[in-house]
Amino acid sequence: xxxxxxNPRYQVTQFGKPVTLSCSQTLNHNVMYWYQQKSSQAPKLLxxxxxxxxxxxxxxxxNFQSRRPNTSFxxxxxxxxxxxxxxxxxxxxxxxxxxxxxxGSGTRLTVV
Amino acid sequence: xxNVGLHLPTLSVQEGDNSIINCAxxxxxxxxxxxxxxxxxKGPQFIIDIRSNMDKRQGQRVTVLLNKTVKHLSLQxxxxxxxxxxxxxxxxxxxxxxxxxxxxxxxxSVKP
Numbered sequence: 001x002x003x004x005x006x007n008p009r010y011q012v013t014q015f016g017k018p019v020t021l022s023c024s025q026t027l028n029h030n031v032m033y034w035y036q037q038k039s040s041q042a043p044k045l046l047x048x049x050x051x052x053x054x055x056x057x058x059x060x061x062x063n064f065q066s067r068r069p070n071t072s073f074x075x076x077x078x079x080x081x082x083x084x085x086x087x088x089x090x091x092x093x094x095x096x097x098x099x100x101x102x103x104g105s106g107t108r109l110t111v112v
Numbered sequence: 113x114x115n116v117g118l119h120l121p122t123l124s125v126q127e128g129d130n131s132i133i134n135c136a137x138x139x140x141x142x143x144x145x146x147x148x149x150x151x152x153x154k155g156p157q158f159i160i161d162i163r164s165n166m167d168k169r170q171g172q173r174v175t176v177l178l179n180k181t182v183k184h185l186s187l188q189x190x191x192x193x194x195x196x197x198x199x200x201x202x203x204x205x206x207x208x209x210x211x212x213x214x215x216x217x218x219x220x221s222v223k224p
Contacts, residue, residue: 004155033211040120042201042214043156090155098144098210103155 003027006091006104013081013111021076021107023091031097032074034066035090037106043090049074050097078109086111120199124221131189133218135202140183144205146212147176147187151198159187159200189220197222 004025013019023032031050035043047056049068063085065077078085091104125131137145143164148156162169162176162185169176175188185202199217206213 006155035214040217042216045211045213048211092155096210098205098212101146101156101158101212103157105155106153108153 004104029093031094033092037088120219122219131192133187135185137204139206141207142204148201149198
């Protein structure tokens with residue numbers, strides 16, 4: 001089945017140690033998004049790619065970066081994780097911006 | 113540790129009753145709205161959507177109502193089942209690049 005896969009499901013990292021979360025899709029969608037979701041809160045958009053065009057949200061900290069080497073893969077890099085970055089990170093895809101999102105199951109990041 | 117999360121509004125219903133979950137959206141220019149269901153530890157799952165040129169749309173056991181005058185969206189679930197227990201989020205597609213922005217969730221608890 002076509003889907004959005006996030007690895008790993010759970011990630012524990014040390015304070016200040018760079019960490020990378022990955023997302024892959026078999027839907028051949030043009031757009032890939034990264035959302036951050038903290039406990040009991042709504043998902044918050046960090047950035048998205050339309051093909052190779054990167055679109056950063058104005059309030060996304062510089063500590064968060066992203067790479068999209070090809071259509072299928074997108075990575076979220078956190079350069080120096082702080083305790084406040086502990087959250088669920090959701091990847092989503094869509095064929096066009098804003099319609100028909102498919103979400104992955106998320107990666108829960110713990111910072112120790 | 114993690115940031116303390118906000119307390120989600122909670123709706124508790126008896127199995128078999130109808131549920132109504134409400135959402136106030138922010139942007140009068142939003143043209144598309146979606147309801148998502150999110151179970152613990154999983155990504156959001158699409159339930160139903162509606163475009164701004166409609167005021168009602170029905171699916172299987174679910175109905176979405178849109179009141180653009182007061183910027184209000186509701187989700188009605190008929191004959192609620194224990195499997196419906198989850199957090200429900202509304203999302204709007206705004207006019208700033210067409211991205212989906214999520215509203216505050218509501219936790220639905222179904223008592224058998």
